Amino acid sequence: MSTPADFPVPRTCPFTPPDSYDAMRAAGPLTRVTIPSGKRAWLLTRHTDVRAALADPAASSDARNPDFPALGHGEQQVAAELRPFIRMDPPDHTLVRRMLVGEFTLKRTRALGPVIEQTCHEQLARMLSLTPPVDLVTEYANRVSTTVICHLLGVPTEDLEFFRSITTVTGARSSTAEQVGAALNDLFALINRLVDDKTANPCDDLISRLALGPLERGEITRSSLLSQIGITLNAGHETSRNMIPLAAVALLRHPDQLAKLRDDPGRWPAAVDELLRYLSVADTITLRVATADIELEGATIPAGDAFIPLLGAANHDPAAFADPHVFDIDRPERHHVAFGYGVHQCIGQNLGRLELEIALRVLTDGAPALALTEPFEELPLKDTSAIFGLEQVRVSW
Numbered sequence: 001m002s003t004p005a006d007f008p009v010p011r012t013c014p015f016t017p018p019d020s021y022d023a024m025r026a027a028g029p030l031t032r033v034t035i036p037s038g039k040r041a042w043l044l045t046r047h048t049d050v051r052a053a054l055a056d057p058a059a060s061s062d063a064r065n066p067d068f069p070a071l072g073h074g075e076q077q078v079a080a081e082l083r084p085f086i087r088m089d090p091p092d093h094t095l096v097r098r099m100l101v102g103e104f105t106l107k108r109t110r111a112l113g114p115v116i117e118q119t120c121h122e123q124l125a126r127m128l129s130l131t132p133p134v135d136l137v138t139e140y141a142n143r144v145s146t147t148v149i150c151h152l153l154g155v156p157t158e159d160l161e162f163f164r165s166i167t168t169v170t171g172a173r174s175s176t177a178e179q180v181g182a183a184l185n186d187l188f189a190l191i192n193r194l195v196d197d198k199t200a201n202p203c204d205d206l207i208s209r210l211a212l213g214p215l216e217r218g219e220i221t222r223s224s225l226l227s228q229i230g231i232t233l234n235a236g237h238e239t240s241r242n243m244i245p246l247a248a249v250a251l252l253r254h255p256d257q258l259a260k261l262r263d264d265p266g267r268w269p270a271a272v273d274e275l276l277r278y279l280s281v282a283d284t285i286t287l288r289v290a291t292a293d294i295e296l297e298g299a300t301i302p303a304g305d306a307f308i309p310l311l312g313a314a315n316h317d318p319a320a321f322a323d324p325h326v327f328d329i330d331r332p333e334r335h336h337v338a339f340g341y342g343v344h345q346c347i348g349q350n351l352g353r354l355e356l357e358i359a360l361r362v363l364t365d366g367a368p369a370l371a372l373t374e375p376f377e378e379l380p381l382k383d384t385s386a387i388f389g390l391e392q393v394r395v396s397w
């Protein structure tokens, strides 16, 4: 008989990581668990260890390794076939990352500010034209995040709804391998067509620049290019889509903090970082295999073993953050790992931060009486996907 999976652990509070993380951290640096595939993996819960392990050159993200600790059905098969750079190791990873990094500089991201601002105002106006209660996830967050990432990449407006339907399937850990496979086929057909269109008629967007640059120069194959565009679309959309409603609820539940932001909008950047730390929606996405022994403080991850540095556990480690379960926008510590650490640290973090700041500011300023219409305790948690979030957040204003 197979051992039942004891990881991932569901959250009980939408804001903070599972309570058991605190107990694991107190018990020792490494916790052995069984994951849904039946394989074993080590969990890391201490901030110093999580950073050290993620920065270690022996921490492999290569999903082709049979020991890779994928948590979702079909996740490993898809990643091994498509080889998105988030699941590659250097030097292959380095080559792709170099092609993309210029698209995510602070300067280029800031230039997107007016588009994000306009998108948020338009989507809020649309939402406010509906009769409450409405779902903040579908009527605001999802629409903002897809519009912004599609604008950056150059996905035309008429393809937005199609893109949204694909990401609903790819973002759910409960989707079967067949469902994810079919959705990805649709996504790749869309990106493939866009690469052709933009090669013929280039625009000022990421897909055009990659099609005319690295692809034409033969520095990347077409199939790899499609995978890299696909992961950027998905990662950029899925994270913001989950963060915006969850962060909005966190602010509604902490009216004192929201009042500070209303008094002094200059505090928004710090508030966004605190929301990223506090909510840690990408808690379990850093999946790794040790290709050599990895030394931690007082423990070793043996070569060949799978491990998962838990970002939420690190971000709630009392050794790194005073009163870690308290949401405090004036918190002095800024060394959270919500965007990961090491060579895979989130390439889109400038965009993620800016999008969150604008989406939350426009929402809380434009709907000052925004309120949940159902008890907070009954919010449906979205615990089955790679990125944590809320299934639905019904609001009035």
Ligand code: HEM
Binding pocket: 061, 085, 086, 087, 097, 149, 231, 232, 235, 236, 237, 239, 240, 243, 276, 281, 282, 285, 286, 287, 311, 337, 338, 339, 340, 341, 343, 344, 345, 346, 347, 348, 349, 351, 352, 353, 356
């Ligand atoms: C706003 C919230 C976001 C969070 C919490 C987040 C979190 C993360 C984390 C933890 C990683 C590291 C994964 C690993 O080490 O295995 C990562 C990587 C990545 N993120 Fe984000 N992300 C966010 C927004 C974005 C946005 C807006 C984009 C795109 C436009 C994006 C694109 C990516 C990509 C492409 C990678 C892979 C980078 C690499 O492997 O070198 N993310 N993200």
